[in-house]
Amino acid sequence: MNPDAKTLPYSPVEQSERLGQWSGKNVPRKEDKRLLKGQGAFVDDLWMHRMGYVHFVRSPHAHARIVSIDVSKCEAVPGVYATLTGKEVGELQEPYFQMAPEPGANAKDYCMAVDKARFMGEPVVAVLAESRELARDAAELVEVEYEVLPAVVDGVATVEPDAPIIHDEVGSNVGWHGVYDYGDVDWALDNADHVVRIDRLHFHRFSSAPLECSAALVNWDPGTGVCEFQTNNQMPMFAAMFLGPAIGLGIDHMQFVTQDIGGGFGIKITSYTYLTALALLSRKAGRPVKWTEYRWEHLAASAHGNERTFLDVEVPVMSDGTILGFKLRAFDDAGAYMRYEPLGAVIWSQVVPGNYRFKHIRVDYTETFTNKCPVGPNRGYSRLQHLWMIERIVDTVAHELGFDPVELRKLNYIQPEDFPYEAPNGCIYDSGDYHAMLDKALELVDYPAVKQRKEAAAGSGKRIGIGIGTTLDSGTNNFGQSRIINPELPFSGNGEAAFCKLDLYGEVTVTLGTTPQGQGHETTTAQVVADILGITPEMVHVRAGYNKANHTYVGFSGTYASQFAVTGLGAVIGAAEKLRGEMVRVGAAMLGGVDEDDVELADGFVRLAGNPEAAIPFIGIAATVFSNVAELPGELADSVSLNCRHVYRPPFAVPNSEDKTGQLTLTYASQVHVAVVEVDEETGAVELLDYAAVDECGRKVNPQIVEGQVHGATGHGIGAALYETFNYDSDGQLLNATFMDYHAATSLDVPMIKYGDIECPSPFTPNGAKGMGEGGGAPLSTISSAIQDALPEGAHIVYDTHNPPERVYDLLRSASLGLPRGVSVTSR
Amino acid sequence: MNVSGRSAVPMPVSELWTALSDPARLGGALPHVDTVDVRDDANFSATSRVTTGLGQTPLRMDFEIADRREGEHVRIVGSGVAGENEVWMSVSLDLSAEGDGGSAAAWTADVRLRGVLSSLLQRNLPALVADQIEGVLLVAQQAGSGSR
Numbered sequence: 001m002n003p004d005a006k007t008l009p010y011s012p013v014e015q016s017e018r019l020g021q022w023s024g025k026n027v028p029r030k031e032d033k034r035l036l037k038g039q040g041a042f043v044d045d046l047w048m049h050r051m052g053y054v055h056f057v058r059s060p061h062a063h064a065r066i067v068s069i070d071v072s073k074c075e076a077v078p079g080v081y082a083t084l085t086g087k088e089v090g091e092l093q094e095p096y097f098q099m100a101p102e103p104g105a106n107a108k109d110y111c112m113a114v115d116k117a118r119f120m121g122e123p124v125v126a127v128l129a130e131s132r133e134l135a136r137d138a139a140e141l142v143e144v145e146y147e148v149l150p151a152v153v154d155g156v157a158t159v160e161p162d163a164p165i166i167h168d169e170v171g172s173n174v175g176w177h178g179v180y181d182y183g184d185v186d187w188a189l190d191n192a193d194h195v196v197r198i199d200r201l202h203f204h205r206f207s208s209a210p211l212e213c214s215a216a217l218v219n220w221d222p223g224t225g226v227c228e229f230q231t232n233n234q235m236p237m238f239a240a241m242f243l244g245p246a247i248g249l250g251i252d253h254m255q256f257v258t259q260d261i262g263g264g265f266g267i268k269i270t271s272y273t274y275l276t277a278l279a280l281l282s283r284k285a286g287r288p289v290k291w292t293e294y295r296w297e298h299l300a301a302s303a304h305g306n307e308r309t310f311l312d313v314e315v316p317v318m319s320d321g322t323i324l325g326f327k328l329r330a331f332d333d334a335g336a337y338m339r340y341e342p343l344g345a346v347i348w349s350q351v352v353p354g355n356y357r358f359k360h361i362r363v364d365y366t367e368t369f370t371n372k373c374p375v376g377p378n379r380g381y382s383r384l385q386h387l388w389m390i391e392r393i394v395d396t397v398a399h400e401l402g403f404d405p406v407e408l409r410k411l412n413y414i415q416p417e418d419f420p421y422e423a424p425n426g427c428i429y430d431s432g433d434y435h436a437m438l439d440k441a442l443e444l445v446d447y448p449a450v451k452q453r454k455e456a457a458a459g460s461g462k463r464i465g466i467g468i469g470t471t472l473d474s475g476t477n478n479f480g481q482s483r484i485i486n487p488e489l490p491f492s493g494n495g496e497a498a499f500c501k502l503d504l505y506g507e508v509t510v511t512l513g514t515t516p517q518g519q520g521h522e523t524t525t526a527q528v529v530a531d532i533l534g535i536t537p538e539m540v541h542v543r544a545g546y547n548k549a550n551h552t553y554v555g556f557s558g559t560y561a562s563q564f565a566v567t568g569l570g571a572v573i574g575a576a577e578k579l580r581g582e583m584v585r586v587g588a589a590m591l592g593g594v595d596e597d598d599v600e601l602a603d604g605f606v607r608l609a610g611n612p613e614a615a616i617p618f619i620g621i622a623a624t625v626f627s628n629v630a631e632l633p634g635e636l637a638d639s640v641s642l643n644c645r646h647v648y649r650p651p652f653a654v655p656n657s658e659d660k661t662g663q664l665t666l667t668y669a670s671q672v673h674v675a676v677v678e679v680d681e682e683t684g685a686v687e688l689l690d691y692a693a694v695d696e697c698g699r700k701v702n703p704q705i706v707e708g709q710v711h712g713a714t715g716h717g718i719g720a721a722l723y724e725t726f727n728y729d730s731d732g733q734l735l736n737a738t739f740m741d742y743h744a745a746t747s748l749d750v751p752m753i754k755y756g757d758i759e760c761p762s763p764f765t766p767n768g769a770k771g772m773g774e775g776g777g778a779p780l781s782t783i784s785s786a787i788q789d790a791l792p793e794g795a796h797i798v799y800d801t802h803n804p805p806e807r808v809y810d811l812l813r814s815a816s817l818g819l820p821r822g823v824s825v826t827s828r
Numbered sequence: 829m830n831v832s833g834r835s836a837v838p839m840p841v842s843e844l845w846t847a848l849s850d851p852a853r854l855g856g857a858l859p860h861v862d863t864v865d866v867r868d869d870a871n872f873s874a875t876s877r878v879t880t881g882l883g884q885t886p887l888r889m890d891f892e893i894a895d896r897r898e899g900e901h902v903r904i905v906g907s908g909v910a911g912e913n914e915v916w917m918s919v920s921l922d923l924s925a926e927g928d929g930g931s932a933a934a935w936t937a938d939v940r941l942r943g944v945l946s947s948l949l950q951r952n953l954p955a956l957v958a959d960q961i962e963g964v965l966l967v968a969q970q971a972g973s974g975s976r
Contacts, residue, residue, distance in 0.1 A: 057912050058912055058943070058944070059943075060912060060913045060914045060941075060942035060943025060944075060945075060946075061914070061942055061943075120942075120943065120944075121944065139911075139912065140886055140911050140912070142912075146914075296944050296947065296948070300944060300947065729946075731942075733941075733942065733943075733946040733947070734944075734946070734947050735946065735947055736947055737944055737947035737948070738947060738948055740948075740951060741947070741951060
């Protein structure tokens with residue numbers, strides 16, 4: 001235990017002793033029964049009487065003033081119900097609430113382009129027609145006159161004085177700027193034995209490939225004034241926060257329904273702009289409207305992951321290999337609008353030292369606007385950019401100063417005995433053992449044998465590289481961190497709600513505030529409730545999806561930021577325990593007034609411990625409370641409902657926005673990956689020869705679901721490292737908005753992953769679990785590391801997360817051409 | 829994107845130049861053309877449906893024969909919309925007589941797309957442009973044969 005542990009802001013929490021019979025087991029997923037039989041409910045399956053279909057006319061320009069729009073020819077087409085232009089939107093919608101302080105807050109963001117388009121693909125007009133095809137055809141008759149403006153696509157150059165201004169109201173292309181300064185980096189740089197300087201590192205743009213792109217069926221009922229959104233937006237309560245004020249709807253006049261979302265990954269959080277446009281169009285047309293995003297629309301204009309450039313990286317290193325920290329400038333390219341930003345400008349600081357004991361860190365952080373698709377959270381949001389940079393630092397230090405990359409990591413990792421560990425910014429890392437994880441990952445690829453293979457391949461034209469990637473999956477946000485970017489924001493803490501009830505016939509039903517997207521919430525919830533109520537998971541009915549009218553929720557409700565295992569199940573545990581308590585009280589009374597401590601729940605009965613004959617089935621408890629209540633003592637009858645709601649609240653305080661410190665997140669799952677690559681010297685092609693992923697996410701509720709998410713995240717990361725990137729030309733034209741050119745990794749691209757795990761229960765969560773599933777950053781670090789290891793001496797360092805053959809070829813050639821390497825070392 | 833090529837046309841260079849300099853004949857020679865509206869001896873509009881490999885994309889273009897030197901050179905500039913996308917092109921054809929009584933057309937095309945087509949077509953735009961120009965030359969040749 002850390003000797004300073006007594007000063008930690010929160011103590012280990014009491015963990016339920018009832019978990020364990022079903023929790024921790026590989027219970028088959030309840031959801032799969034419908035999904036594997038084609039019985040899932042996706043938005044595109046939905047239909048409503050009188051509904052029309054929407055097609056969005058989009059700007060072909062990255063930056064253009066809208067001179068005029070003529071929809072008359074379009075509206076004259078039989079079967080076209082209505083159109084909605086940006087000009088109308090400007091009159092019908094208030095600009096979205098901005099999380100940035102001024103001047104970034106001055107940006108006016110609407111659901112469609114009002115006066116000018118700021119990225120290629122931005123919606124300009126919506127057309128509603130009797131069929132999807134007609135809407136698309138009629139949209140061709142919409143005439144839009146543009147005055148094309150110069151575009152800026154570089155997230156760093158956009159701050160130059162001569163760059164075209166994207167939001168005139170902001171006055172520059174800087175959305176947010178701040179300096180994070182921990183320890184004394186100047187002292188560290190002055191006193192280090194070596195200073196390693198890296199010119200530039202770049203984390204590229206990519207996204208996710210959900211099975212169903214964004215979609216919604218929206219009906220603004222003119223009679224009740226309620227607008228219903230049947231949607232695959234993955235965080236409806238966040239959407240409501242933007243939607244409601246924008247279109248003047250109270251929370252009770254917005255109904256959200258989701259079910260099988262088809263994958264969210266974070267990028268479906270910001271689809272609220274489309275929900276806004278659909279609501280306005282539905283109200284105007286007086287009919288339900290349905291929109292299903294085409295794949296190219298999704299790739300061009302939904303949300304991209306954050307693109308980040310790190311400049312002037314300085315790393316102080318002692319002669320024994322101890323890395324003291326780093327200093328750098330970061331530019332995060334938010335695209336045309338800040339729709340979840342600038343939260344990314346603080347989220348990364350949850351992992352400010354990565355997995356390492358770095359003490360002295362200064363990051364000068366700038367969030368910028370460019371004429372590209374707005375960014376949104378994407379698996380590992382904002383942290384994976386930072387963590388990749390840190391792994392590049394560690395590998396570069398190892399290479400430049402001649403340290404073994406394994407031993408250098410082990411020297412600098414947070415040591416197992418350090419946990420709970422307080423990071424320089426006050427974040428508390430709950431538990432972990434990175435050393436054991438690295439050893440396990442190396443063992444899985446047979447590290448000694450691979451090193452021999454690397455030596456044997458010398459001179460063959462195929463270069464072998466071994467790479468290590470260590471990453472964190474920080475989970476359960478403290479929304480108070482938003483105050484670090486804007487002290488005026490009224491957010492702090494976190495929470496989730498769940499509802500557990502015993503129904504009339506003795507059924508146990510659970511509803512969640514979360515919006516599952518494939519993480520198996522129905523299954524893991526059933527496992528936990530089964531443990532607490534002494535039944536089997538099959539006997540627990542967890543309602544699918546999310547329905548605001550029927551489910552309970554809080555403002556933070558949703559599935560994001562690796563937190564369900566903590567917040568979602570924390571709420572479930574609380575609600576189930578409350579229900580259990582009521583059932584025990586009722587049972588004790590029905591068993592003749594026995595002591596409640598002598599009552600247990602088992603096998604679907606409330607019974608007297610040690611006397612199985614004295615038992616009441618759940619239906620007996622329910623029937624008595626609901627329809628035979630006069631049998632119960634009045635005081636008891638008045639105090640039980642068998643309908644139990646619980647809100648789980650993590651023990652957060654408000655962070656300090658002055659010095660940017662505090663507890664920003666509750667849990668720290670981690671992954672260590674090792675990759676073995678083969679690089680073709682003639683072509684730069686990279687082949688993955690072997691891949692190991694070792695995961696640690698506290699106590700697992702369902703190990704198989706965890707392993708599945710590790711596989712998915714690893715595939716996502718491998719795709720991003722080698723195949724997936726958004727290429728814009730200098731005019732802001734996206735050059736690869738279809739799967740013909742944007743290659744999402746398939747099973748053919750992802751090798752068999754050797755999976756391993758260790759378990760370090762979190763002392764801070766009610767079940768010892770940690771949120772997980774966002775380890776997609778690890779392959780980016782790991783493959784960069786492996787390619788670096790394969791390069792010849794004198795080559796430029798790997799400086800980008802995305803390494804297609806042409807880039808690797810250039811790196812290979814850089815050595816023989818004697819080109820600058822992008823790194824330098826000063827030693828004293 | 830710049831695309832270039834060279835084609836042999838089995839008709840005299842003077843006739844080929846005449847066909848390419850005539851807005852009505854040139855417009856009619858566009859592959860998959862639906863309508864041609866000739867405004868004067870240098871300007872015309874045309875609607876056509878271009879096969880992009882991902883279906884047919886409606887194209888509404890205004891063309892100008894911007895430069896012509898008798899018997900040797902024609903430059904055509906066009907701009908318009910393809911669905912929700914914008915298209916701009918400048919095509920130069922340099923004609924020369926071949927020994928067999930036919931002609932050779934060396935052409936260069938600067939084509940710019942704005943909108944998702946720039947994404948969809950980056951892979952097959954060179955082939956598509958070449959196909960369009962070859963199609964124009966072929967139809968011009970057929971029209972020339974028919975007029976003789």
